[in-house]
Amino acid sequence: MQLDDLYRQVIMDHYQHPRNQGEIGADALTVDLRNPSCGDEIRLQLQVADGVVCDARFRGAGCSISISSASMMTEAIKGKPLAEALALAQAFRAMMRGEAVDVEQLGELEALQGVSKFPARIKCATLAWQALENAASLAGLEHEHGG
Amino acid sequence: MTGADVRKDFPILQQEINGHPLVYLDNAATSQKPRPVLEAIQRYYEHDNANVHRGVHTLGARATEAYELAREKVARFINAPSPEQVVFTRGTTESLNMIAYGYARRVLQPGDEIVITPAEHHSNLIPWQQAARATGAQLKYLPLQPDGQIRLEDVRQAVTDRTKLVAIAHVSNVLGTIHPVSELAEIAHARGAVLVVDGAQSVPHQPTDVQALDCDFLAFSGHKMCGPTGIGVLYGKRHLLAEMEPTYFGGEMIDVVELYESTWKQPPWKFEGGTPIIAGAVGLGAAVDYLQSVGMENIQRHSQALAAYALERLAEIPEIEVYGPGPGVARGGLVTFNLRGVHAHDLSTVLDAHGVAIRAGHHCCQPLMRILGVPATARASFYLYNTEADIDALVTALTTAKEFFQHAIG
Numbered sequence: 001m002q003l004d005d006l007y008r009q010v011i012m013d014h015y016q017h018p019r020n021q022g023e024i025g026a027d028a029l030t031v032d033l034r035n036p037s038c039g040d041e042i043r044l045q046l047q048v049a050d051g052v053v054c055d056a057r058f059r060g061a062g063c064s065i066s067i068s069s070a071s072m073m074t075e076a077i078k079g080k081p082l083a084e085a086l087a088l089a090q091a092f093r094a095m096m097r098g099e100a101v102d103v104e105q106l107g108e109l110e111a112l113q114g115v116s117k118f119p120a121r122i123k124c125a126t127l128a129w130q131a132l133e134n135a136a137s138l139a140g141l142e143h144e145h146g147g
Numbered sequence: 148m149t150g151a152d153v154r155k156d157f158p159i160l161q162q163e164i165n166g167h168p169l170v171y172l173d174n175a176a177t178s179q180k181p182r183p184v185l186e187a188i189q190r191y192y193e194h195d196n197a198n199v200h201r202g203v204h205t206l207g208a209r210a211t212e213a214y215e216l217a218r219e220k221v222a223r224f225i226n227a228p229s230p231e232q233v234v235f236t237r238g239t240t241e242s243l244n245m246i247a248y249g250y251a252r253r254v255l256q257p258g259d260e261i262v263i264t265p266a267e268h269h270s271n272l273i274p275w276q277q278a279a280r281a282t283g284a285q286l287k288y289l290p291l292q293p294d295g296q297i298r299l300e301d302v303r304q305a306v307t308d309r310t311k312l313v314a315i316a317h318v319s320n321v322l323g324t325i326h327p328v329s330e331l332a333e334i335a336h337a338r339g340a341v342l343v344v345d346g347a348q349s350v351p352h353q354p355t356d357v358q359a360l361d362c363d364f365l366a367f368s369g370h371k372m373c374g375p376t377g378i379g380v381l382y383g384k385r386h387l388l389a390e391m392e393p394t395y396f397g398g399e400m401i402d403v404v405e406l407y408e409s410t411w412k413q414p415p416w417k418f419e420g421g422t423p424i425i426a427g428a429v430g431l432g433a434a435v436d437y438l439q440s441v442g443m444e445n446i447q448r449h450s451q452a453l454a455a456y457a458l459e460r461l462a463e464i465p466e467i468e469v470y471g472p473g474p475g476v477a478r479g480g481l482v483t484f485n486l487r488g489v490h491a492h493d494l495s496t497v498l499d500a501h502g503v504a505i506r507a508g509h510h511c512c513q514p515l516m517r518i519l520g521v522p523a524t525a526r527a528s529f530y531l532y533n534t535e536a537d538i539d540a541l542v543t544a545l546t547t548a549k550e551f552f553q554h555a556i557g
Contacts, residue, residue: 003500003551007493012555038492039509039516039523061522063490118496 167502217432242366257283322471378427450480
């Protein structure tokens, strides 16, 4: 087991300095989610206009993996059409299942690939993405093939 | 004879995890099983397996005898006045729910009170929340001192003539606090309330005498005391078990079945509907034998000495914050802590890479985590087979983790 594969520098950087932390406002799409087995929490807010994620922010309490995943996710989806954000969520979940990844599509998120080798931590990494998928459902958009 | 002397009895401990010898410090979650317990279960299935209390054939008689012998062993282990006061359940959670359904919901009236602490495990909290909601009774919380202890004067104030039930863990699974059960029983009884004790963290680690404690109900799990999973115990005073309704209805628990109504067997059998957990009971009986051969006083001394040693060693790392009673105060064999700036999950992953198994999370105590003001904590919990060397390995791994995250964070 290689800890350096899990705790890559970019992960620790996002953990220490989470991007897009905070709230957008009462009119934003809001999802509160927790991981009951460990106590990690996230509030994800999205501002969606014409099907595009104009803004994405989160507040959370959790480990380095859950916070860095949320931070990187908000960076990755801002400015993207919501459908594209959902496709990214699917790609991220595939990476967590240990499937081959499209590095170009995932960008910086590829740093979390090591989590797939730590089964107990996958839920930490996917919490923010589950929140994104729930937010999309609220907006009336679902995965074409389910989550 | 504890520590290194008994390790050979636990096959699972003889392995490496991630290239390091396994250091198992998650005993408050579940304990490991000694060879005599594993062999008793195997022997039961190979020689005596049959259903109990029905077959007239030889195996049926042997299985029944083995099952009831286990009950007698458990009764002696907790000094119950009779084996009939020992009900076999799936574990502490089921035992507590059976009290909540079969007893509490029958006696609670609107405006009655249930007194508990905010440090209870969810299994000794949610059943009472639900019972209160269903009956219109109120849940009242005792205030906790900063180290998790309760003050008897607060208990005397909280328990009133409207209090029907006081429920508390003998030993807290997070803080290790030991609560004064016999004094609580006295206060509860003076007001006509019954005392329910969650013994999940106490019965495995110290001598238990239900008559000296004078508790009305005691719930505990087999798997935390060297027994298999899936078997637990509900002890109750005779008149309370007589009054209590079964939770499960069906085979095994009935006396006479008519078309429109039926009657039940006497306790404990009326609470054991369906084919019971026979092999689990046999395994628990063997676990009780094993623990008694080591001696519960020895185990208690051993766990507490390890907890004291752990407190001492953890104090060497200034970034470690320890929760619960401080040095010199009696505590259960566990230590809960955080490494500043590092989430308990991250810590646990790094420790696991060094072969050290601890628990990280909220320990099924979300209200207590809110009081402590932390989302999660790390917990190291000890048992008869742990040694000071295990704690040294924990401290070494913690030091490595500290350096790893200091480096990773930059």
